[in-house]
Amino acid sequence: MHFIQITVELIVGFAALFLMTKILGKATLAQVTAFDFISAIVLGELVGNALYDKKIGIGSILFAVALWGMMIYVVEWCTQKYRASRGFLEGKPTIVIRHGHLDRNAMKKEKLDIDMLQNLLRQKSVFSIREVEFAILETDGSVSALKKSQYETPTMEDLQQRRKPVCLPVTIIDDGEVDWENLKEAGLNEEWLMKNLHAHHIQSYSDVFYCEWKKDEGIFIEKMQ
Missing domain, CATH: 3.30.240.20 (bsu07140 like domains)
Structure with missing residues (x-):
């Protein structure tokens, strides 16, 4: 029952701290990610409890740290495995x-x-x-x-050249997945993308590790290894 209480408190604490970082905005974090910020607070609290609260034993602390580490691992795994989750979990520039x-x-x-x-x-x-x-x-x-x-x-x-306008590169494909929003914002479409991929002897988006487009320099492609 005690371990169930710790589990519930950690999950609630994680959700509350994560929500707080979202409300505060990225600028408030200043050089650390949301998970670095949360981890520093939670792990500091765990160590503080271990030092000053005699009711909390070593077993409880080890369980809490292990559970916390597992939660962070799951979040990191999700961001690597599912591209759609990155925007919510890690935020977007x-x-x-x-x-x-x-x-x-x-x-x-x-x-x-x-x-x-x-x-x-x-x-x-x-x-x-x-x-x-x-x-x-x-x-x-x-x-x-x-x-x-x-x-x-x-x-x-x-x-030796005239002054050129500054162009911002746009990420089109990231780890085999097309960013359709970026493609549309750049004024491009799927037909244009497939034509350029075929020109580089690439048949599928999943064969591309990274692809970016820059107006003054064209397309840049890194194939899957």
Whole structure:
């Protein structure tokens, strides 16, 4: 009966903490994943109970830690096995600057204000929002930034060419599964995709480990090994 109580409390605690991280948004996590954040709290509490609560024996602590580890393993297995579960369990990157303009709705959804965004950009050596063509808030709370072409450090190749527009790469296939939403957003369709796959002697989506498309460079494909 005691182990059943521990199981129920852990499951309820896991669900409550996970819900809290979703409500707080990715920016609040600041460099850690949702599961790192939850694990730190729960495991810290388990150790604290073991040290200060004499009613909780070693057997109970070992059972709780083993159960917690199993839950994390199951979650990680689900995210690896079922691509559809990744968005809910791990979250998705969010574009907060698009074509040089702040996406206020996306920032509001992720609880990200201007000061926080500027701080995260400075960590990437970007000191003005006007320098950014695209900025993506990652699932761990960090920001990835793609500068406008005029603010990029020129290379020898750049010095011999005209300034080019900045294009954001789009993931089309991930581990054998097509991201239809990305395909549609890029203005492409299934017929175009199959034509390009056939050109690379690929007959099925499941034969592709990774595929991305970039407007100025075309398609890039990594086959399954």
